[in-house]
Amino acid sequence: MSRKDTLRALLGARERELPSGNSPEPVAEAIEAPRQLVRSGAVGAMGRSLGKLTHAAEEARALIASGDTIVQLDAALIESSFLEDRLGEQSEEHAALVASIREHGQQVPILVRPHPGKAGRYQVAYGHRRLRALAELGRPVRAIVREMSDAGLIVAQGQENSARLQLSYIERAMFAVSIEDQGFDREVIMAALTVEKTQLSRLISIGRAIPFEVVKLIGPAPKTGRPRWAALAEKIAGRDLEPILVGLSAKPDFLTADSDARFARLLSALTPAPVESCKRSWCDEDGRRIATYQRGPERATLTLDQKIAPDFGEYVLSQLPQLYRSYRGSRGTG
16 A cells, blocks of 8 residues: 555545534635735734735635535534644734634634544544634634544644644654654654654654653744754753753743743753863962963863973972872861
8 A cells, every 4th residue: 555545544534424503614715915014023923824824725725625524613522632742832823813813714624533532522633723712712613524543633633733834843753752652653653744764763762862841841942953952862861950940940031031042041051161271370489480280171281391390390290199188188088
């Protein structure tokens, strides 16, 4: 069976018999996207959402062509997917989506399946953000209902996010780990995230190397890619993170920073500050420089001028045992 046929089998039947009261409806025409957008604050986020309406219209036309039937459902009857794929939503983006749906309506339906364990209820494959916004507005949800297996739901959920480029790198990594922990093989995960085997191995490696409490503290960090997450994984390996995480969590400016800034703060906290080079000299009573001491990040060097004091180095070496005993005694470790 080809990969295309496998995915078609995972996604299941195109539609099912719907409960009474859920009448089909045509897909609404999308409005023309505005030409000029304001780019600051919540208004800027709203503008970005409106700028996606052209893409929404294309999706709507594709749904018409596919023959899928769109119905209206009560938001209270729809539950989230059994796998989380997000680490939280930015308040500006959510406010912009709510405002866009309030003014223009729901442009693209969500995809749900009949809940496998609760008669008369549904489970989201994709469209969680739209569902939350519609529930907040008290509006019915336009949805496509399909029979899907667990694997089919995961593939639909992952591919929708990949197509919209909505998940950050760490969200994709944690989503891959969650799918694997549910017992699905890597073929399903590759189909869901639209990645090759090597890419998936890297995602899962990062997802398992970063403790979940770290990911929850940082958030999605949409601008932070694999190299920086890999660097963080190296720095936290074998470390006791609790004092650092507690310390950062107690700082109001850390909690109010965006997630990329929180990532940078944690990475900085785990990176030892470089030791500045310190260079000092010692001169005898005649003003001649006999010794130069230089301290670096990993070693200290004492240089003696053999032209001025040719045997002084040997003398210092012979005195090291006594000097070291004196040093330990001064620190209370002798």
